[in-house]
């Protein structure tokens with residue numbers, strides 16, 4: 102940290118300058134809004150400023166950032182946040198989702214701002230779910246912000262989360278009332294189309310009432326090749342018996358760094374299923390802090406990453422078992438090629454009262470080259486005595502016996518390798534509960550492995566329209 | 581001659597395993613290879629199919645008139661060479677159906693043909709599943725994953741039936757099979773036998789040869805075929821064991 106203090110990164114300077122005028126939050130300046138913010142939002146901005154003043158940006162001298170070094174980004178000049186874009190194009194002109202049979206309620210953030218016509222900025226859907234701009238929701242639903250906003254986010258965890266609290270522009274707000282079970286997924290598309298290096302900070306708040314259910318698909322896309330530094334904080338509350346299926350699809354250009362932190366608080370018997378699908382990106386860091394606060398809560402967190410070139414992926418998963426009889430399982434699998442590097446840091450904490458905890462963790466990796474690397478660090482801290490915990494990490498190459506077996510049946514080496522890599526990650530993709538999404542993710546995995554998945558100029562899901570014949574694209578066993 | 585192996589020497593990690601093996605197989609023939617454990621039978625199968633790490637230090641493998649020792653395993657397979665593995669490999673995450681469709685299309689692409697139509701493929705699957713009495717619940721599963729020993733062997737023959745090879749090596753396909761499964765496997769092989777293909781059956785037991793009747797029986801010992809004969813040789817081995825062969829070899 103002291104090293105860090107001595108160095109003054111251009112990004113750090115511009116971040117500090119960006120909030121010098123504390124009377125007018127950055128997002129107000131950029132949106133031209135004079136509305137009064139919710140007191141909690143304003144206070145957490147001030148708190149974020151103060152923390153960031155002390156900590157600055159994280160560097161590898163901090164243990165949790167030991168293997169993920171973003172400092173080269175800190176030397177770049179970035180535009181800090183963009184002005185609020187005018188709604189002059191329909192979402193479907195910028196983005197077109199062509200997955201058949203996959204019908205979602207689509208919401209978009211463009212360059213850090215909620216993107217819609219004014220009448221749709223905060224909507225109540227037919228089933229009673231409230232979805233819209235976080236910046237608007239804080240005015241309309243102050244009670245919910247009193248109860249939930251910044252209750253579980255940790256601006257003190259590192260500089261990105263501090264600065265996020267301070268200068269975020271906008272984000273998505275979702276409130277699912279008690280007993281509402283939505284069968285149509287909510288999809289958030291986060292797009293960046295500025296022709297400059299840009300840093301964007303967004304913030305989401307998701308509240309699922311008792312016995313409610315939601316599927317939420319969170320897509321991070323680049324729609325050009327410009328350098329981006331994207332930071333997001335998401336707070337998620339699952340009340341008693343609620344269930345959230347969260348899918349994160351990440352297909353960003355190789356110049357982009359994504360740092361996203363998700364904080365979840367789970368009440369009794371709630372269920373969380375997470376699937377993080379990382380296809381592309383320069384540096385991607387996914388942080389999860391999941392607190393199982395009441396009995397019977399269950400969290401299933403899985404992830405898949407396919408990295409090549411000099412890409413870097415870092416999954417940090419922290420599960421806190423605070424109450425008895427909760428279960429958690431983590432499964433992260435990935436293939437790293439070329440000079441790609443990865444980090445998996447799984448941390449399970451079992452409090453003294455959390456008897457009968459079941460907590461499992463597995464991280465498996467295939468390294469395709471001797472220059473690819475993975476740093477995997479499972480960590481258990483257990484204070485209860487009646488628990489079942491396990492963890493395991495594997496790093497290996499493709500199975501040569503399997504490779505020969507496939508080739509003996511006529512499949513050429515490159516396809517055989519592809520099939521084995523594909524097979525390796527299906528343990529994760531098979532967990533996707535929405536058939537149409539699972540099938541398109543399957544196609545994307547094959548395309549990605551074949552090198553045909555590019556950063557589309559539209560939505561990533563566009564890629565699942567097979568314009569090229571995808572070998573073994575149809576799983577005949579499903580016919 | 582379909583396959584002609586001439587004075588083949590094969591080393592693994594610098595250790596010579598095959599020490600001058602000769603074998604000639606014509607279309608329409610079935611050859612059995614017997615011999616004590618560890619004498620090089622599977623090594624011969626590996627050399628024919630092009631497995632990495634099996635270095636051919638001298639000799640030739642002539643198949644359809646061409647030396648194939650430099651060809652990659654997939655090309656050999658697409659030229660019609662098939663191996664029913666002694667130890668089939670488990671491949672989690674790849675369903676048999678998917679695997680077979682990929683393999684058939686690879687074969688078709690090699691021959692410059694169009695990919696197989698879904699309907700035709702499914703029909704073929706049904707037909708061949710019946711042939712080897714294999715259940716759909718098996719073909720929907722991942723390749724060999726959690727299969728019993730017998731199921732794995734049946735699955736090999738099923739794949740052979742799907743791919744219709746010109747030259748197939750069956751490496752101890754009979755071991756681990758119950759009597760009924762043995763008959764099913766043998767029937768599967770017999771159904772595929774024709775004037776345009778050939779089989780090499782590696783086995784330790786004469787019993788299989790009651791069902792798949794070979795034209796020739798060879799004995800492999802210390803990396804060489806040391807004795808060849810008709811079906812009667814298998815009976816003789818069953819009765820007398822291998823000691824007389826060993827003596828025969830040692831006395832030159």
Ligand SMILES: Nc1ncnc2c1ncn2[C@@H]1O[C@H](COP(=O)(O)OP(=O)(O)OP(=O)(O)O)[C@@H](O)[C@H]1O
Nearest residue numbers: 592593597615616617618619620621622623624666
């Ligand atoms: N990969 C390997 N590395 C080292 N030695 C090997 C390897 N594969 C085979 N061998 C050795 O080569 C010899 C021949 O093995 P092979 O598997 O061909 O025998 P086999 O005749 O098929 O025996 P079995 O009847 O038991 O199947 C054995 O001594 C074996 O230990």
Ligand SMILES: [Mg+2]
Nearest residue numbers: 621622623666
């Ligand atoms: Mg053998």
